Each structure stands twice: as structure tokens, then as C-alpha cells.
Amino acid sequence: MPDNDSIDPTEVARPSSSRRDPEWLRARLDDWLPTVTGSPATITRLEIPSANGMSSETIVLDAAWEDTDHRLVVRVAPTPDSDPVFPTYDLDRQFRLIEHVASTTDVPLPTLYWSEPDPRPLGAPFFLMGRVDGVIPPDVMPYTFGSWLTEVSDDDRRTVAGTTIETLAMIHSAPVPEELLDLPGPGETPLRAHVRRLREFYAWASQGRAGSPLIERGFSWVDEHLPVESDPVLTWGDARIGNIIYQDLSPVAILDWEMAAHGPRELDVAWLIFLHRFFQDLAEMAGLPGLPEFLRRDDVADAYARSSGHEPRDLDFYITYAALIHAVVMYRIQSRAIHFGQAEEPVDTDDMILHRATLEAMLAGAYWAGVR
Ligand SMILES: Nc1ncnc2c1ncn2[C@@H]1O[C@H](COP(=O)(O)OP(=O)(O)O)[C@@H](O)[C@H]1O
Ligand SMILES: [Mg+2]
Incomplete structure (x- = not known):
């Protein structure tokens, strides 16, 4: 889009x-x-x-x-x-x-x-x-551009989505290991603590350099739209198919726990949906069909509710928050690439965010209308 x-x-x-x-x-x-x-x-x-x-x-x-x-x-x-x-x-x-x-x-x-x-x-x-054998949907070039995932049948892709979402629900059934997680401070909810840590990360990443007005607008939007939270669980954090090894269309290894956190399950459900939208939008920008039917928002929410017994709530908020998290990470990665001489500082710092148009549309409430 x-x-x-x-x-x-x-x-x-x-x-x-x-x-x-x-x-x-x-x-x-x-x-x-x-x-x-x-x-x-x-x-x-x-x-x-x-x-x-x-x-x-x-x-x-x-x-x-x-x-x-x-x-x-x-x-x-x-x-x-x-x-x-x-x-x-x-x-x-x-x-x-x-x-x-x-x-x-x-x-x-x-x-x-x-x-x-x-x-x-x-x-x-x-x-x-x-070391676990199997296949992972690639990030570079994005799996939506052409990969084992675009080559399998629609049915097989539905199986991949289903087994992935079942696995996500299983992760959320783990007892919360409080001693291994950053817990909220006094008077803070898990989601507010999550947002605070993202803000701290952004403050650190933008120290001594031009910040991103879009990210700052995103933080204000998040503050104004914080929902009532579902009970906190152990969230995987980087809950996306690019961190899963598959065999025969089912996950055989869940990788990459560096973003794991204490928070509402919707954080992971939304990250799964958003990261597919991110790669789908990249494909569409490149004039490719991508996988518009795969991991669709409502399908993911329904399948997650069936697998976990918990209907995800406030996905508009959580998916926009996912786009903001991804924007902060991308801003940081681009700053780092500039530091190493691998990228040039853009005139407009919001251009450091590959999905700026997506985040802008989400903040304007106009994103989903443009999704086929
Ligand atoms: N246990 C494992 N077995 C097989 N491959 C692995 C394993 N752990 C990591 N990898 C490979 O390394 C890549 C990066 O791992 P990941 O845990 O996602 O780290 P990060 O994304 O933080 O660099 C994976 O995409 C996969 O190709
Ligand atoms: Mg990874």
C-alpha cells in the first residue's frame, strides 16, 4: 500500500x-x-x-x-x-x-x-x-518476494499459519517466569512498562542525533490510545515467522527470545500480523503480488482465539504499536548503518523508517482501508 x-x-x-x-x-x-x-x-x-x-x-x-x-x-x-x-x-x-x-x-x-x-x-x-534442520521464511529477500512459502499451495500456507498460531498460543500458556522478566514499576501496568522501555530505547537511540518526528508522533498516539489490558503472559517478543524453523509446514524450533517480555498476549498476536503486513507491503511496493491471503488480521485473531481460548482485543492499538516498535528498531538499525558508512543520513529522518507510509496511515486510521 x-x-x-x-x-x-x-x-x-x-x-x-x-x-x-x-x-x-x-x-x-x-x-x-x-x-x-x-x-x-x-x-x-x-x-x-x-x-x-x-x-x-x-x-x-x-x-x-x-x-x-x-x-x-x-x-x-x-x-x-x-x-x-x-x-x-x-x-x-x-x-x-x-x-x-x-x-x-x-x-x-x-x-x-x-x-x-x-x-x-x-x-x-x-x-x-x-542445530535444527528445516526451512525459515527469509527476510532478505523477503519471503513475500518469492520463497518456499510462496511456492507451496494455499492449503499448505493455511497449515503453516495454523500451526504457527497454535505454537504461539502454547508459548502463552507457559507460567510467567517473573524472575526472568522486567516487571512493571509501582503504579505501572505491564503494557505501560513496555511502552516506557521502548521510549527509553528510542531516547538512547536518538541521543545526539536528529530524532524522527513520526516516531515521536507515534508515542503520543500510543499514550492517547492505551487500551484496558488483558492479563499479562510471557510474550515471545519477536513473534514472527522469520524466527521459526519449519519442517513439514509445522514449527520445529522457536528462535530469538531477545524481545521476550511480560505483557498482554496481544503484543505477540499483533507482531505476527504486523510483520507479515510489513513484508507484504514491501512486495506490493515492488509491484509483486506477495501473499495477501496469508496471516490476515481477522484469520489470525480467530485462529488464536480457537487455539488459546482468548479472543485478542484492541488489535488496532496493538498492530499500530507493533509498527511503532518496528519503526524504533529500524531507526536504530539505520543510525547504525549510517555510523558504519553503509547508509547515508536522509534529509528527512522519517525516511529511515522503511515502513513510514504504513505507520503514517495507521496513525491516521487509514491503513486497513487500503489493505486488499
Ligand atoms: N538452533 C538453530 N538451528 C538452526 N539454525 C539456527 C538456530 N538458531 C539460529 N539459527 C539460524 O540463525 C539465524 C538467526 O537466529 P536468530 O535466533 O533469529 O537470531 P537473530 O535474528 O537475533 O540474529 C536463524 O534465522 C537461523 O538461520
Ligand atoms: Mg531472528
């Missing part, structure tokens, strides 16, 4: 400057592995793939110890000198959250090996998990 033909989705590809050196990593992991395996270990493969995501580092690792081969993924926290996307990063907490969900629900998750909160071995905390 937005009209902007100057958008290049590869612009938001991860800046490469924070990548680590594979040989250095191999040497360090060679030293570290026996400290946890308790026996000699051999690394047989180490690769840094170019994959979805851009806030942490993902390393593919094959290693053998005690006569067994292990196919692993190492997730490494960003180092402060990489000018990270987020100001603080608690990777050990992500590990413990995954452990919590794994032990209290049937949500499919990678097998967890070890978390190393000590930054000394690799220069930043990291954890090891089992």
Missing part, C-alpha cells in the same frame, strides 16, 4: 563490521569446549552464516566429544564495540527463558547445551544449542 519506489530491502541487511573472525573463534572455542564437556573435544566445522537477524551473532559449529558428533549453533551476544542495536543484552537470560519454556510447555525449541555468561572466552557471553 505505501508508495515509495526507492526502497531497497537489502539496505537493512546486517552491517558486517561487527562480525568476528572464524579462525580466532575456532581457537577460542577449542580452548573453551573441554571446560564444559569435561573431555577432549574436536571442532570439525565452524561457519558464520549470513542469515536472518542482525542483533546477535550466530555461528554454525560441528564438534565431537566422547565419540559423539554434535551439530550446534552458538549464539553470541553483541560486543559493546560493535555499536550494538540494543543498549543492554542479557543472553544468559534468553537461555534461561528458553529453558523455562522448554520445561513447562510443548513448544518446539532447540536442545540447549550450555550458557557461558563470562565474556572472557569469546569477548561476549554466548550459548550453545542444537
Whole structure:
């Protein structure tokens, strides 16, 4: 729906400057592995793939110890000198959250090996998990431009949507691990605390640089439209299909827990809907059909209600809030790309937000009328 033909989705590809050196990593992991395996270990493969995501580092690792081969993924926290996307990063907490969900629900998750909160071995905390086979809807080029997901049948895509939403409902059935989440301050609701943290993140991201009037308008809109909240749950946070590994049209691993939070379930339901709209709008801007029938707002809400027994409420608010969260993250990522000389500062800072037209239309209450 937005009209902007100057958008290049590869612009938001991860800046490469924070990548680590594979040989250095191999040497360090060679030293570290026996400290946890308790026996000699051999690394047989180490690769840094170019994959979805851009806030942490993902390393593919094959290693053998005690006569067994292990196919692993190492997730490494960003180092402060990489000018990270987020100001603080608690990777050990992500590990413990995954452990919590794994032990209290049937949500499919990678097998967890070890978390190393000590930054000394690799220069930043990291954890090891089992590598899961399967397919992920790509971000670059967006899955809506042509991918396994556009190639399967409509029925198969309905299956993907259904199994995804069932899994989301399962995540929300986990007991809330209060000790692992930022809880609201006195007199604050979970949603207000969520908005406050986003505001703090934006204040940090825009420090010493031109802010985005659109984002600031978005915050005012959110303040004026805060709904009555449903009971808080453990929200996954980055609840989108690009963070799911699928096999046979069903999730086999839910990845990327860095945005997990304590808040209304609608945060995740709306993020799932919004991120598909984001990639769908990109496809339409590029003159492609995309997947207009996939993860439609009302279908997602109905399927979620069936799977969880909770009818999502106030989705207008939550989807607009999702667009605002995404705008702040995008503003931060673009600022970082400018810092690394990979992008030019636009004259109009709102142009740092790839989906500015979508957010503008949502704030004006005009977005959904333009959705086919
Ligand atoms: N356990 C795993 N098994 C297989 N691939 C993985 C696993 N964890 C991460 N990956 C790969 O790494 C990519 C990025 O992982 P993700 O957890 O989404 O991190 P981020 O988006 O924060 O960089 C995924 O898209 C996937 O390709
Ligand atoms: Mg990811």
C-alpha cells in the first residue's frame, strides 16, 4: 500500500563490521569446549552464516566429544564495540527463558547445551544449542518476494499459519517466569512498562542525533490510545515467522527470545500480523503480488482465539504499536548503518523508517482501508 519506489530491502541487511573472525573463534572455542564437556573435544566445522537477524551473532559449529558428533549453533551476544542495536543484552537470560519454556510447555525449541555468561572466552557471553534442520521464511529477500512459502499451495500456507498460531498460543500458556522478566514499576501496568522501555530505547537511540518526528508522533498516539489490558503472559517478543524453523509446514524450533517480555498476549498476536503486513507491503511496493491471503488480521485473531481460548482485543492499538516498535528498531538499525558508512543520513529522518507510509496511515486510521 505505501508508495515509495526507492526502497531497497537489502539496505537493512546486517552491517558486517561487527562480525568476528572464524579462525580466532575456532581457537577460542577449542580452548573453551573441554571446560564444559569435561573431555577432549574436536571442532570439525565452524561457519558464520549470513542469515536472518542482525542483533546477535550466530555461528554454525560441528564438534565431537566422547565419540559423539554434535551439530550446534552458538549464539553470541553483541560486543559493546560493535555499536550494538540494543543498549543492554542479557543472553544468559534468553537461555534461561528458553529453558523455562522448554520445561513447562510443548513448544518446539532447540536442545540447549550450555550458557557461558563470562565474556572472557569469546569477548561476549554466548550459548550453545542444537542445530535444527528445516526451512525459515527469509527476510532478505523477503519471503513475500518469492520463497518456499510462496511456492507451496494455499492449503499448505493455511497449515503453516495454523500451526504457527497454535505454537504461539502454547508459548502463552507457559507460567510467567517473573524472575526472568522486567516487571512493571509501582503504579505501572505491564503494557505501560513496555511502552516506557521502548521510549527509553528510542531516547538512547536518538541521543545526539536528529530524532524522527513520526516516531515521536507515534508515542503520543500510543499514550492517547492505551487500551484496558488483558492479563499479562510471557510474550515471545519477536513473534514472527522469520524466527521459526519449519519442517513439514509445522514449527520445529522457536528462535530469538531477545524481545521476550511480560505483557498482554496481544503484543505477540499483533507482531505476527504486523510483520507479515510489513513484508507484504514491501512486495506490493515492488509491484509483486506477495501473499495477501496469508496471516490476515481477522484469520489470525480467530485462529488464536480457537487455539488459546482468548479472543485478542484492541488489535488496532496493538498492530499500530507493533509498527511503532518496528519503526524504533529500524531507526536504530539505520543510525547504525549510517555510523558504519553503509547508509547515508536522509534529509528527512522519517525516511529511515522503511515502513513510514504504513505507520503514517495507521496513525491516521487509514491503513486497513487500503489493505486488499
Ligand atoms: N538452533 C538453530 N538451528 C538452526 N539454525 C539456527 C538456530 N538458531 C539460529 N539459527 C539460524 O540463525 C539465524 C538467526 O537466529 P536468530 O535466533 O533469529 O537470531 P537473530 O535474528 O537475533 O540474529 C536463524 O534465522 C537461523 O538461520
Ligand atoms: Mg531472528
